[in-house]
Amino acid sequence: MGYKLPNNLTSKQxxxxxxxxxxxxxxxxxxxxxxxxxxxxxxxxxxRATKQALSILGKLIKVGRVERGLTAAELxxxxxxxxxxxxxxxxxxxxxxxxxxxxxxxLVGVRLFEFDDRxxxxxxxxxxxxxxxxxxxxxxxxxxVNDDF
Numbered sequence: 001m002g003y004k005l006p007n008n009l010t011s012k013q014x015x016x017x018x019x020x021x022x023x024x025x026x027x028x029x030x031x032x033x034x035x036x037x038x039x040x041x042x043x044x045x046x047x048r049a050t051k052q053a054l055s056i057l058g059k060l061i062k063v064g065r066v067e068r069g070l071t072a073a074e075l076x077x078x079x080x081x082x083x084x085x086x087x088x089x090x091x092x093x094x095x096x097x098x099x100x101x102x103x104x105x106x107l108v109g110v111r112l113f114e115f116d117d118r119x120x121x122x123x124x125x126x127x128x129x130x131x132x133x134x135x136x137x138x139x140x141x142x143x144x145v146n147d148d149f
Contacts, residue, residue: 046094055092057105062090064108079104 046054065075076086081100089096089104105112113120 044094050094051092054094057101057110058090058092060110061101061105061108064105064110065090068108070108075104075107078107 065072070078072083072086072090076083079086079100081096081104085096085100086104089101102112115123
């Protein structure tokens with residue numbers, strides 16, 4: 001935890017405060033890891049098409065990085081991410097945030113769409129118009145589906 005102790009505490013208050021922090025950290029640890037066991041992270045399944053798209057984009061990013069002569073450390077620093085996150089992106093893992101993946105792709109020259117900037121702006125404007133015409137929210141249908149065949 002990146003907690004900074006207030007400057008105006010006496011040494012007695014400081015040691016009491018540090019004791020509180022230790023207890024607080026232990027409490028948070030117990031909440032996070034009951035009975036000392038790590039909580040299992042829920043895995044999400046992805047379709048084959050999604051996995052292929054992630055793999056292709058990751059490989060394109062790696063090719064772009066290598067063609068530009070950038071090390072993984074240099075690209076990670078430019079993108080403001082860790083080398084571990086960059087490795088996950090290049091291996092096509094689904095964990096990194098999509099904005100981070102797109103930013104790394106742009107940094108190495110991977111085109112995300114097959115359009116020039118003007119066409120993309122026009123396409124974006126058309127989608128904004130379409131979204132304006134669509135309902136703001138979608139409610140579940142109240143009709144019961146007749147599935148007795």
